[in-house]
Each structure stands twice: as C-alpha cells, then as structure tokens.
Amino acid sequence: MGHHSYLVVGDSQFLYTRDDYNEELAALFNETDRELSVTDGSDVTSGDELDESACALGYYTTANALRQRLHVQGFTSSRALADLAEGIAQWRKTYDSQSQFRELEGRGERVFQTLVRRPREPAELLAAIGEAIRPHRSEKSFATVQEYFQYEDEFAETVSDVQELRWFVGERSLVRLIIDQAPDDTRAGLDLGELTGCCVSLDATQPIAGPTRERQLAALPDSAPLIVLTEGSTDSRLLTEAMHVTHPHLVGFVRFIDYTGTKARGSAGALAIMVNAFIAAGVANRFVAIADNDAGGHEALAKLKRQKLPVGCQVLHYPDLPLLASYPTVDSASATVSLTNVNGVAGSLEMYLGEDVLTIDGTLAPVHLGTFIPAVRCRQGALSKSHKVLVLKAFEEKIKKARLGQRSDTSHWSGVHAIIEGIVQAFG
Structure with missing residues (x-):
C-alpha cells in the first residue's frame, strides 16, 4: 500500500x-x-x-x-x-x-x-x-x-x-x-x-x-534572467539596444534594469547604493553591477569592491579598450591635444559606442581632463557636453540601421561587444 x-x-x-x-x-x-x-x-x-x-x-x-x-x-x-x-x-x-x-x-x-x-x-x-x-x-x-x-x-x-x-x-x-x-x-x-x-x-x-x-x-537564479545594474537610464537603454545587435541570443536571458518612469539619478555613487540595497534585500537573481571605466567610477565603487559580496553578485567596470590606450586628450590648463591612455580615466559609455560615432568632422572627439581624484590617483576625463550629445545621437542612428539589417563594420561594435562579453563572463 x-x-x-x-x-x-x-x-x-x-x-x-x-x-x-x-x-x-x-x-x-x-x-x-x-x-x-x-x-x-x-x-x-x-x-x-x-x-x-x-x-x-x-x-x-x-x-x-x-x-x-x-x-x-x-x-x-x-x-x-x-x-x-x-x-x-x-x-x-x-x-x-x-x-x-x-x-x-x-x-x-x-x-x-x-x-x-x-x-x-x-x-x-x-x-x-x-x-x-x-x-x-x-x-x-x-x-x-x-x-x-x-x-x-x-x-x-x-x-x-x-x-x-x-x-x-x-x-x-x-x-x-x-x-x-x-x-x-x-x-x-x-x-x-x-x-x-x-x-x-x-x-x-x-x-x-x-x-x-x-x-x-x-x-531560482538558474532560471531567472541575469540582472544588470548600470549607472543610469542612458547606459541601461543603450546597452539593451546594443545587445539586440551584438548578442541577440541573450535577449530574455540578460536584463538591464529599466529606469523608465523613475526619478533615479544616474551616477556611480547611486549604483553603489543600489547594489547594497539589492544585497540587503536578499535578491535571489544573480546580478551584475557595471560602472564607467573612469576615475569617478573607480572611486565610487572602491569600497564596494573591497567588501565580501554574495556569490550571486559581481561588480565590474567597462573593460579597457585598445582605442582608449592612445586617445586624443586635452588638458584643462592647455589647448594642446596629446595622445593619452584614458582607460580608467574617461571610459564612460560614449567611449565604447564605436570609433565611427566618436569621429566628428573627421577627427576623434577629444577627452577633456578635469579634477584630480586622490583616491584613484588620476584625473577625471570626459567628452565635452556638445560632443557627447552628437556621439549619442549618432549611435542611436547606428542602432536603427543595424536593426534594419544595415550593420556597419564589426570593428565599430567592438566596444559594446566587449561590455556584453564582460557581463557574460562575470561569474567565471
């Protein structure tokens, strides 16, 4: 019986x-x-x-x-x-x-x-x-x-x-x-x-x-999508769109956090706070926090990276790129343009969107060096606001063409491709 x-x-x-x-x-x-x-x-x-x-x-x-x-x-x-x-x-x-x-x-x-x-x-x-x-x-x-x-x-x-x-x-x-x-x-x-x-x-x-x-x-994490936390809504949206082009097979398996309709402010500091909130809440999904590869990003996440993280959490930065190892740079004290390694200094998302969109009027939009950050012993760098707007607009157009089957040279997708690959390999 x-x-x-x-x-x-x-x-x-x-x-x-x-x-x-x-x-x-x-x-x-x-x-x-x-x-x-x-x-x-x-x-x-x-x-x-x-x-x-x-x-x-x-x-x-x-x-x-x-x-x-x-x-x-x-x-x-x-x-x-x-x-x-x-x-x-x-x-x-x-x-x-x-x-x-x-x-x-x-x-x-x-x-x-x-x-x-x-x-x-x-x-x-x-x-x-x-x-x-x-x-x-x-x-x-x-x-x-x-x-x-x-x-x-x-x-x-x-x-x-x-x-x-x-x-x-x-x-x-x-x-x-x-x-x-x-x-x-x-x-x-x-x-x-x-x-x-x-x-x-x-x-x-x-x-x-x-x-x-x-x-x-x-x-649960074995079946749930991998959640990716970014510094803000622009990074999340553009990486989602880029993934449809470079890694379409991951759609539904990797999910960038959706800031639509929220008032969440975008910064590396806010990202660190969000990671700690996820940890404190015991979020069951595996999740990756990825920040800019610049001085501000490394400073904001330094403390977080030193603490013991749950097995389902990884904290990353955008990877170093060969393009950024010798990139046009302008010092605030001088108008002189020099070739400088800006990996870890000015690696915000715009710098990963492709050499084609970074090229404005025939030359690469230069990085401008700003404040020195003692904690990471380097200066924060970034594109000018006007150049950043042009780069983002050009990338939006590139995305539209790619979704219509008019994809440009694969080398121009190497930056975002490297970011997605880094996320995929985050857990070893």
Whole structure:
C-alpha cells in the first residue's frame, strides 16, 4: 500500500505523495512550524534512540498564515482560480479523448468508466472542497447508513479530483484553492508521520522545511534572467539596444534594469547604493553591477569592491579598450591635444559606442581632463557636453540601421561587444 505524506487542512487530507514528500509543499513551511511527538517517551532529539515508528512528524500553521505565504509568492486567489479554470479545461479534453477511446473499445467500457470521471465545473469543485474541509460528520449524524456512505463517497471523490488536478494545475495554486475554502484559524500543515515508520528512510530528527526552502531559493537564479545594474537610464537603454545587435541570443536571458518612469539619478555613487540595497534585500537573481571605466567610477565603487559580496553578485567596470590606450586628450590648463591612455580615466559609455560615432568632422572627439581624484590617483576625463550629445545621437542612428539589417563594420561594435562579453563572463 505504501506510505504517504499529505496536506492537512482541518480534518481533511489532500495532495498525497507516496513514500516521499512534495518539495513545493514542504517549502511553504518554516522550521518553527515543525511538530514532532512520540508515543513511547523516546528522546526526540536523539536519532540513535528514537523509535521512528512511534513518531508523529509534521509542519503545521494556520490557513491564514499559509494563505499569506502563498500570496507574497504571487499565488493570489485570482491566479489560482485562473489556473483552475485552465486546468479543468485541459482535464476535460483528456476526458473527452478517453471517452471516445472507451466507445471504440466496446466491451472495455465499464472498466474505463471506473477510471475516468468527467471533471466538475470549477465552482462545483470548490464548493465540494469547502464541504470536505468542514469537520467530518459521524455516522450518527445521518438519518440512514446509506446517507452516511453517500457522504463518504462524495468526500473521497473530492479528494480524488484534487489529486487528479495535479496533472493540470501547479501545486501551489492547488494549495491556494484549498486554503481559500478554510477559515483563517483552521489548522493546516504537511503530515509526514507515515514516512517515519518502517520501510521508509526519513530521519525524523532532521529539519525538512528549512533545507527544502533553501534548495528552492538556490535553484531560482538558474532560471531567472541575469540582472544588470548600470549607472543610469542612458547606459541601461543603450546597452539593451546594443545587445539586440551584438548578442541577440541573450535577449530574455540578460536584463538591464529599466529606469523608465523613475526619478533615479544616474551616477556611480547611486549604483553603489543600489547594489547594497539589492544585497540587503536578499535578491535571489544573480546580478551584475557595471560602472564607467573612469576615475569617478573607480572611486565610487572602491569600497564596494573591497567588501565580501554574495556569490550571486559581481561588480565590474567597462573593460579597457585598445582605442582608449592612445586617445586624443586635452588638458584643462592647455589647448594642446596629446595622445593619452584614458582607460580608467574617461571610459564612460560614449567611449565604447564605436570609433565611427566618436569621429566628428573627421577627427576623434577629444577627452577633456578635469579634477584630480586622490583616491584613484588620476584625473577625471570626459567628452565635452556638445560632443557627447552628437556621439549619442549618432549611435542611436547606428542602432536603427543595424536593426534594419544595415550593420556597419564589426570593428565599430567592438566596444559594446566587449561590455556584453564582460557581463557574460562575470561569474567565471
């Protein structure tokens, strides 16, 4: 017959799992919900002496607590109801196809009729679940024994329907549907008692819900997009557009933060604050913070780079470029133009948009050196405001042409290509 774990709501049991426990159910509980008791007086903290066959093990809370946990995960009542409607529609298609098969089988009709039951309407099923959750009535509550057995059959049919729906509706949506039929203070939990007896290997002294939840969270970054934090909206927008050209295969897998509609100010300092906020919030996605490769960017992120970062976080700067190793530079004290290495000095995004767009009136737009920053022992450099506007405008036009299939020389995309590659390789 086997041993089962199952969801308990009030006096009713749903969602049976044979010889194991469902991890999605277990992850809905905390270790503070754990209840372990024995009937023979054994020491419940000693795995060597504990007679696990005499254990009552489970995780229990209230319907309201479970409902709120599901809600903050996005499993709202409306979502669960939509999932139920879709699931029953799929179940009905399966039923109809098997019904046709049953008719063709002829003599096998009676056998198939016992295996396949037409799904109920969502409202009818929810009402039946609500009835099932109410305290079980004893045989004495019915006028006749026949009425009692009819009630028991209906109860068993409802439990069976919920079990069948696992093929068509997600586990947490099903839990939400069941819990929504129960009063707030109804006892709800995951009963693991049958898994602690003979012929099963569950160690009743070991935590279950906590480690299961940790595994669930650890698996999330493997499927979620890599988030990229930038200094501001312009960098985020232009790199998103550039990625569609240089790395179209990463669209949907790498997501630059969208500042649209926000009043977030763009700077390396603001980026550092945002990274610390992500870390403090325990954001589950892996994320990369990437700043300008200039004096201000290195100064602003210096402290952040010295601290121990979570395994899912990397802090980068735009990479050094050969073009910037010998670039026209103007010192504020002189009008003389000289060729200077501006990697780490003036490597803002504009410098990575391509030699073609940086060329204005036949020459490269020069970098102007400004304030000396003692922390990084170099001066901050940048294009003039007028040249920056022209470079950004030219890059926008280059993007439009590329999206129309009129891509320019690949060398003119090497800068943004190097940035995206750096992001891809950020975790080694």
